[in-house]
């Protein structure tokens with residue numbers, strides 16, 4: 628636990644399930660004030676709010692599509708109106724779909740780029756602008772993927788979006804370092820969340836993924852939430868522009884384990 632996170636205002640996109648939910652719940656345990664953005668009106672966010680409040684944090688939620696500029700502006704205004712400021716912006720919302728690249732429509736390409744890259748840019752810009760106006764040495768965390776460096780056939784739009792997120796994060800970190808705004812990137816490997824539901828329900832497909840991970844298991848959402856808490860805390864106060872690979876060493880060529888090659 629990080630004492631300095633208590634009462635910090637944290638905005639998290641895509642926070643009703645998966646990694647967003649795990650991070651929202653972790654910041655609840657840190658007794659932060661958490662603003663959840665959710666996309667689908669199915670009530671899932673209400674359970675997350677209850678968990679945060681039971682842990683001693685505060686929470687509020689607002690629906691919105693991160694690829695729409697007006698929704699992003701509304702999200703940040705909602706955070707300020709509800710809890711008075713914005714200290715930490717976590718851009719987590721993301722989508723993927725498998726399509727051989729020669730069949731990928733412009734519409735599918737655009738949708739993934741709009742949500743995964745443009746959405747993260749819009750919320751980063753709005754948060755930075757607010758922090759500059761109010762002299763806040765804030766914190767921005769973007770959720771990239773190991774596919775910001777591992778090419779991924781059939782997911783070219785996803786890999787391109789995450790490569791973009793990595794370079795956007797590193798560029799913004801350089802630009803705003805003199806203002807004390809820290810901007811970092813988390814690149815998870817394979818984590819057990821609904822985005823992988825179909826794949827991990829098939830034992831053969833799941834084992835194929837595990838074979839790519841030197842540590843030998845699929846990551847847990849809480850392990851990514853722990854990275855976010857550290858990056859948001861003062862314990863990482865000299866860290867900016869980092870791309871933190873939380874991947875069981877997937878990015879380091881497991882095929883060469885045990886002297887092969």
Ligand code: NAD
Pocket residue numbers: 640641642643644645646647664665666667691692693694719720721722742770771772773814815816817818819820821822823
């Ligand atoms: P998930 O599908 O469980 O959750 C994604 C969240 O994004 C959902 O809450 C969804 O409603 C939300 N979302 C989708 N479109 C949105 C939009 N237009 N506006 C607002 N919210 C929207 O997936 P997850 O695994 O929790 O993924 C979270 C992030 O982590 C994504 O950016 C994903 O690319 C990244 N990631 C996940 C893994 C993994 O293995 N789970 C690995 C690497 C990177």
